[in-house]
Amino acid sequence: MIKKLRKRHLQIWYAFAFLLPLCIVVAWMAIPEKPVDSLLQPGRSSSMSKLVQSIEKENYTLNIRCSENEGNCQLEYINRHPLTIPSLLVYIMKPGAQIIDEHVLLGRIESRASYHFPLPAASGNDATGFILYDFIHKRIIDTIVFKDPSIQRR
Amino acid sequence: MSVSYSAVGWNRQKKIYDWLIFAFCISYLVIFISLNLLFNEQVTFETLLIRSTSTLAVLLLHVILSIGPLCRLNKKFLPLLYNRRHLGVTMFCISLVHGSFSLFQFHGLGNVNPFVSLFTSNTQFNSISQFPFQAFGFLALIIFFLMAITSHDFWLHNLSPRVWKTLHMFVYLAYLLVIMHVMLGVIQYETHPVFVVLVAIGSGTLIILHVLAATKEVKKDNEHFDLKQNGFVYVCDQAEFEEGKAKLFCIDKERIAVYKHEGKLYAVHNVCKHQGGPLGEGKIIDGCITCPWHGYQYLPHNGQSPPPFKEKVSTYDVAIEGTGVWINPKPYAEGTETGGATIQHQSSEVNKSLLV
Numbered sequence: 153m154i155k156k157l158r159k160r161h162l163q164i165w166y167a168f169a170f171l172l173p174l175c176i177v178v179a180w181m182a183i184p185e186k187p188v189d190s191l192l193q194p195g196r197s198s199s200m201s202k203l204v205q206s207i208e209k210e211n212y213t214l215n216i217r218c219s220e221n222e223g224n225c226q227l228e229y230i231n232r233h234p235l236t237i238p239s240l241l242v243y244i245m246k247p248g249a250q251i252i253d254e255h256v257l258l259g260r261i262e263s264r265a266s267y268h269f270p271l272p273a274a275s276g277n278d279a280t281g282f283i284l285y286d287f288i289h290k291r292i293i294d295t296i297v298f299k300d301p302s303i304q305r306r
Numbered sequence: 307m308s309v310s311y312s313a314v315g316w317n318r319q320k321k322i323y324d325w326l327i328f329a330f331c332i333s334y335l336v337i338f339i340s341l342n343l344l345f346n347e348q349v350t351f352e353t354l355l356i357r358s359t360s361t362l363a364v365l366l367l368h369v370i371l372s373i374g375p376l377c378r379l380n381k382k383f384l385p386l387l388y389n390r391r392h393l394g395v396t397m398f399c400i401s402l403v404h405g406s407f408s409l410f411q412f413h414g415l416g417n418v419n420p421f422v423s424l425f426t427s428n429t430q431f432n433s434i435s436q437f438p439f440q441a442f443g444f445l446a447l448i449i450f451f452l453m454a455i456t457s458h459d460f461w462l463h464n465l466s467p468r469v470w471k472t473l474h475m476f477v478y479l480a481y482l483l484v485i486m487h488v489m490l491g492v493i494q495y496e497t498h499p500v501f502v503v504l505v506a507i508g509s510g511t512l513i514i515l516h517v518l519a520a521t522k523e524v525k526k527d528n529e530h531f532d533l534k535q536n537g538f539v540y541v542c543d544q545a546e547f548e549e550g551k552a553k554l555f556c557i558d559k560e561r562i563a564v565y566k567h568e569g570k571l572y573a574v575h576n577v578c579k580h581q582g583g584p585l586g587e588g589k590i591i592d593g594c595i596t597c598p599w600h601g602y603q604y605l606p607h608n609g610q611s612p613p614p615f616k617e618k619v620s621t622y623d624v625a626i627e628g629t630g631v632w633i634n635p636k637p638y639a640e641g642t643e644t645g646g647a648t649i650q651h652q653s654s655e656v657n658k659s660l661l662v
Contacts, residue, residue, distance in 0.1 A: 168512075182434035183493065183494055238412055
């Protein structure tokens, strides 16, 4: 290695000695607080016993299920064919919402498996449907509106 | 040592080196995939492939970047330097798998061209956690691609060593891009701090190694030789030389390697014509100065490669007065014959009339 190159290497690594830790620390501090896992990626859970409503699409089935006493309900998402996009977010449609962030985030779907998302108590009879949103490409994949706009639960 | 193109000049060392790389990569991928499947049965094949190749590529990149300074600090690491380019090409291939699958997974199967989608799907440049990190990875991959396709000596000669080396110095920019790609990408989605710690350890290790090696070299470069006479500079005593080995002296602008061979001292330019290896850290094999990096050879008395090879390095005048060794730092043209300086055994006669 010639002297000029040795000097260049030294300059680069002196710069890296400052830049790399700075970049790592800044990126680490910017890591957002994440929702609890069970919201975005619910752990394995079983279907509740009572099927309230069901919508079948080409690639998936959406069911609203409730417990026997209808005290708790869940949204059941069953994959019939693998998604062609890596992952989706599921939102409860909120009347009057203009942008996607104003709807109520329910959880996240990967390309395989079935999912059960507990429906929050606040959704109640206001929920008219659900939105499937591709957050990578920033586009709505599907909007599912149940025929009976009220979800039967107390 | 030929400018005509031949794919790879295989020899036993290269085969062993490459088999070791292959075995390591396969073992790593198998272990990574197995552990992931053990702890997360829901993981998809695409995710496994993307993550296993990405972590392997980053690991290889750290190994590659550490070889240079390790060799400066301890010569026992020199065998790793011998075929470092094979490691580099392997790392590029693995990165290419990672990049291709990621591009397909996240930007394919849509209406937009995947390469356009890569740069336009996320434009949140004002957010650190949502920053379009994938572009960093893509740019790093382009740099690795250019380095991989020009890694052969054919390109070293045809691009000229200066252009070739400038291109390959972009590995440092690529490394910075990779770190940003990781920190603004997967690290933003993983809650466990172990990933940040691993990145910090990797970067920190490289910084320490490079700075230590560079500091050691700077000390050598800053050695002063104050005793001068008639254009010659006193460097050391003749007793300090070992047969077949050299001592290095940095006089004026560059390093000069002085070898002891068959009772004489010869001085040549320290920089190998191949890839700038330190000739002074090699040894004489079969009567030729042999570069420790890739084995390029030069005759000590004229700095020429033995026929049929054509590389040449500059030579210098050496003189011995008493037992003191003197060097004229003004180089002769590359390949110029010099008589060397005979090592004095008894008398203190001037070996070469440096006083003239």
